Amino acid sequence: MANLNSRSMNKLSIVSTLADAAMAFVRGRKKSGVLLLGAAALSSKVPGIGTAVSLLVRLVRWLR
DSSP: OOOOOHHHHHHHHHHHHHHHHHHHHHTTOHHHHHHHHHHHHHTTTSTTHHHHHHHHHHHHHHHO
16 A cells, blocks of 8 residues: 655645646636636645635535
8 A cells, every 4th residue: 555645645636626627617617727727736836725725616616
């Protein structure tokens, strides 16, 4: 079994955010997609920002 360290968790967060962005674009949510792409790009400098933005987008969508 592979060990999960902070570097691999950060990569997983980036990939997850990119997947969320792709799904947003597929569903026609361009603003969410752009926001998530930006968060994925920033994730290499600010760990966890992609996950936080993804959760925020989902929360805002749920509250509507």
